[in-house]
Amino acid sequence: AQSVTQPDIHITVSEGASLELRCNYSYGATPYLFWYVQSPGQGLQLLLKYFSGDTLVQGIKGFEAEFKRSQSSFNLRKPSVHWSDAAEYFCAVALRSNDYKLSFGAGTTVTVRA
Amino acid sequence: DAGITQSPRHKVTETGTPVTLRCHQTENHRYMYWYRQDPGHGLRLIHYSYGVKDTDKGEVSDGYSVSRSKTEDFLLTLESATSSQTSVYFCAISEGPEQYFGPGTRLTVT
Numbered sequence: 254a255q256s257v258t259q260p261d262i263h264i265t266v267s268e269g270a271s272l273e274l275r276c277n278y279s280y281g282a283t284p285y286l287f288w289y290v291q292s293p294g295q296g297l298q299l300l301l302k303y304f305s306g307d308t309l310v311q312g313i314k315g316f317e318a319e320f321k322r323s324q325s326s327f328n329l330r331k332p333s334v335h336w337s338d339a340a341e342y343f344c345a346v347a348l349r350s351n352d353y354k355l356s357f358g359a360g361t362t363v364t365v366r367a
Numbered sequence: 368d369a370g371i372t373q374s375p376r377h378k379v380t381e382t383g384t385p386v387t388l389r390c391h392q393t394e395n396h397r398y399m400y401w402y403r404q405d406p407g408h409g410l411r412l413i414h415y416s417y418g419v420k421d422t423d424k425g426e427v428s429d430g431y432s433v434s435r436s437k438t439e440d441f442l443l444t445l446e447s448a449t450s451s452q453t454s455v456y457f458c459a460i461s462e463g464p465e466q467y468f469g470p471g472t473r474l475t476v477t
Contacts, residue, residue, distance in 0.1 A: 257409075285464035296457065297410075297468045304464060343409055352417050353398060353464050354425065357409035 255280050257346055259358035266334050267366050274329040274361050276344030284346035286327040287355070288318055292340045300342075303327060314338070339365045370394050371469040373458050379475045386445040388472050390458030392438075398461045399441040401425075401433065403454040404471075410457060416441055448476045 258277045266272050278284060286303040301312025308320040318329045327344060344358040370393030380386050390399060398417055402410040402425075412425030414433040422433050430452060432444045445452055453476045459466040 262407075287465075296470045299465065299467075302465060345410075347464050347466075349464065352415065352423070353461055353466070354400070354412055354415060355402075355410070355459075355466060356426075357411070359407055359409045 255356060257344055257356050257358040259342075259344055259361050261361045262359070263362045263364070265364040265366060268336055269333050272329075272331045272334045272338070272363065274342050274344075274363070276327045276329065276358055278325050278327070278344075278346050280325075280346060280348065282348065282350075283322060284348050285353070286318075286320060287345040287347070288312065288316070288327070288329050289343045289345060290314075290340050291343065291360075297343070300329070334363075334365055336365045336367070339363055371458060371460055371467060373456075373469040373472050375472060376470065377473045379477060380448050381477055382449060383447050386448050386474065386476075388443040388456055388458075388474070390441040390443070390460075390469060392441075392460045394460060394467075395438060396460040396462045396467075398466075399435065400459040400461075400466065401431075401441065401443045402457045402459065403427065403452075404457060405454050413443065413456075445474075448474075450476050452476050 256279045288300040289297040303320045341360045345355045347353045372391045374389045400415040401413040404410045411427045416422045416435040434442045456472045458469040
């Protein structure tokens with residue numbers, strides 16, 4: 254069955270430390286890949302996306318993600334987190350053959366400590 | 368920001384009553400989607416539309432119906448609301464892989 258897995262439910266990092274959020278997917282073909290961020294009580298904001306080409310993609314707010322086909326992974330990274338990065342992060346995938354319907358992971362909540 | 372609005376933004380209703388949520392776009396996008404967000408589940412697709420009067424079911428469609436009579440409007444109806452439908456509902460639009468999300472509607476069924 255097709256699925257998106259975010260193994261970490263909650264991560265706590267110190268301000269200024271690096272952050273990596275994991276995402277694995279199970280699809281027959283390489284899907285379109287996305288990372289969204291949601292601050293408390295807010296809607297979803299697109300951080301970055303991967304459709305094809307360079308497997309390291311840059312996004313907004315200093316985030317980047319790397320697509321690894323062999324591992325079916327699309328991990329999100331940030332070299333130095335800021336207190337404002339405290340939020341919930343969602344990995345999502347879509348297929349053109351499936352009318353671009355998004356399948357989301359369960360989300361990872363990031364807490365930033367001073 | 369993409370022109371997507373949802374109404375109402377908050378609603379409290381009683382079990383057994385019908386509820387309709389509205390999604391309105393000004394982008395003329397072909398695809399429109401309804402998702403629900405629940406803790407521990409991320410967002411799950413309820414129904415979607417790939418054109419006027421063209422709709423299909425998503426992952427969690429039981430208890431929900433949709434209609435799209437105009438490009439700009441996509442309605443989600445709970446025929447008889449249940450407590451399990453208490454959730455935050457998001458509408459999204461797209462012309463391709465990238466979806467743009469509305470602000471959400473928080474629905475509480477008591």
